Amino acid sequence: MALPPVHFFSHGSTMMLGEESASANYWKQCGDEALANNIKGVVIMGAHWDARGTNRIDVAMNPTPEKSPVAYVHPSKYVDYKLNPDLITGKRIIGMLNDAGFDARGNETFDWIHDTFLILIRMFPGGCPPTTNVSMNARFDPHLHAKVGSVVAKLREENYLIIGTGGSVHNLYRNHWWQMLRYSDNFAMPVPPGAAMLEFRQSVEDVFIRNCGAGIKKGALVNGMTRLMKHPQYRDAHGSDDHFMAACFVAGVVDACEGLADNGCVLGAEDWELVNMCNSQFTVGKWVSQKA
Numbered sequence: 001m002a003l004p005p006v007h008f009f010s011h012g013s014t015m016m017l018g019e020e021s022a023s024a025n026y027w028k029q030c031g032d033e034a035l036a037n038n039i040k041g042v043v044i045m046g047a048h049w050d051a052r053g054t055n056r057i058d059v060a061m062n063p064t065p066e067k068s069p070v071a072y073v074h075p076s077k078y079v080d081y082k083l084n085p086d087l088i089t090g091k092r093i094i095g096m097l098n099d100a101g102f103d104a105r106g107n108e109t110f111d112w113i114h115d116t117f118l119i120l121i122r123m124f125p126g127g128c129p130p131t132t133n134v135s136m137n138a139r140f141d142p143h144l145h146a147k148v149g150s151v152v153a154k155l156r157e158e159n160y161l162i163i164g165t166g167g168s169v170h171n172l173y174r175n176h177w178w179q180m181l182r183y184s185d186n187f188a189m190p191v192p193p194g195a196a197m198l199e200f201r202q203s204v205e206d207v208f209i210r211n212c213g214a215g216i217k218k219g220a221l222v223n224g225m226t227r228l229m230k231h232p233q234y235r236d237a238h239g240s241d242d243h244f245m246a247a248c249f250v251a252g253v254v255d256a257c258e259g260l261a262d263n264g265c266v267l268g269a270e271d272w273e274l275v276n277m278c279n280s281q282f283t284v285g286k287w288v289s290q291k292a
């Protein structure tokens with residue numbers, strides 16, 4: 001059986017749901033490949049849902065979640081899309097996390113937010129696969145989120161597709177909003193991105209690409225990703241920590257999976273938005289059928 005790759009997707013602004021882009025095409029391509037390889041389901045961590053408390057992680061267990069409204073996107077793009085919460089796998093993941101020392105709990109009232117369903121709609125426009133939505137922890141400890149990744153990583157052996165959705169450079173305070181607010185043009189780049197954004201974006205790419213490959217020391221990706229939070233430009237690139245946790249989660253998955261990183265990592269697509277937000281899409285590993 002082909003083992004699935006692992007994705008770190010930068011979901012960008014809400015308009016990434018409604019507007020066409022290289023990232024949107026790549027998400028669809030990744031979804032098509034996942035369906036062609038008969039994934040059992042999706043396990044996803046986003047950037048907009050955090051659980052409060054020491055070691056607390058929530059798992060979405062609402063059987064009929066609503067979707068929160070998506071600003072600057074026509075409702076026809078998402079209102080009728082049916083989410084497919086995987087409560088059986090959710091229960092399993094709660095058990096796996098608790099066995100690993102987390103305070104994991106089911107959340108039966110949580111409604112889903114665009115950080116996750118934007119990606120699901122783009123990847124799987126024909127219908128949502130069974131999906132388990134796992135929260136962040138509100139203390140935004142990068143090592144804790146890497147550990148969450150390492151716990152759920154074994155589900156990959158059962159053909160679950162694991163996705164983290166956050167951002168490589170995602171600081172709403174640094175974005176230039178005028179072109180979007182006035183002209184609905186989220187991709188306008190009247191001036192180049194700031195130097196700090198360019199620098200940090202390159203560092204994220206370097207960490208992903210250079211810490212995946214044959215013979216690279218186990219744990220290198222987690223070390224590199226968590227250390228990026230000490231990068232001199234980190235706080236310029238991320239005004240808050242929420243959109244970086246999914247990268248740490250993905251790194252934890254990768255480092256826990258024997259051989260996954262041997263096939264390397266690709267930067268599958270990238271779109272700059274709102275001048276200073278960089279939406280980089282990374283995939284670690286390949287479906288066997290894709291191997292050269």
Ligand SMILES: [Fe+2]
Pocket residue numbers: 011012047048115243
């Ligand atoms: Fe977001």
